[in-house]
Amino acid sequence: MIMSKSRVLRVTAYAVLIFLAGAITGALVAPRLGRAFMRPPDSKQMSRHMMERLQSGLALTPEQETKIKPLVEKTGSDMDSIRRETSKRVHDRIAQTNAEILLLLTPEQKEKFIKMEAEHRKRLARCHPCGDAPGTMQHP
Numbered sequence: 337m338i339m340s341k342s343r344v345l346r347v348t349a350y351a352v353l354i355f356l357a358g359a360i361t362g363a364l365v366a367p368r369l370g371r372a373f374m375r376p377p378d379s380k381q382m383s384r385h386m387m388e389r390l391q392s393g394l395a396l397t398p399e400q401e402t403k404i405k406p407l408v409e410k411t412g413s414d415m416d417s418i419r420r421e422t423s424k425r426v427h428d429r430i431a432q433t434n435a436e437i438l439l440l441l442t443p444e445q446k447e448k449f450i451k452m453e454a455e456h457r458k459r460l461a462r463c464h465p466c467g468d469a470p471g472t473m474q475h476p
Contacts, residue, residue, distance in 0.1 A: 367462075376419065379412030386412075 339347070377385065386408045390396060396404065434453060438446055 379409070379416045382415065383409045383412040 383405075387401070387405060390404060390408075391401065394400075434449075438449065441449055
């Protein structure tokens with residue numbers, strides 16, 4: 337069967353529209369999904385997952401579960417503290433570097449650098465809404 341030129345154009349247009357709709361949807365949805373999947377689990381999620389894995393893999397007795405659960409919960413809590421401390425250290429180190437860079441720039445470059453960092457903070461805030469994003473700049 338031979339397709340007419342107008343039918344070929346319509347099929348091509350539909351294919352292009354479907355592709356564009358998928359691309360636009362992906363561009364809008366992917367950042368939100370990425371943030372959800374890239375964020376580390378909180379301590380309760382991590383503890384629950386670890387206990388489920390131990391229970392299913394080792395068939396823990398109720399007595400073992402009672403003794404192990406506090407250990408796992410403590411580890412989850414410690415991981416949250418470690419994550420916060422590390423994030424603060426990263427933030428402080430980047431702020432120190434930014435302050436040192438500012439000392440080496442001309443007034444025009446300083447102005448541009450401050451604007452660049454403000455834009456960077458906005459992007460990070462979208463990725464790290466809870467405020468644990470590294471790289472925020474402190475002005476000297």
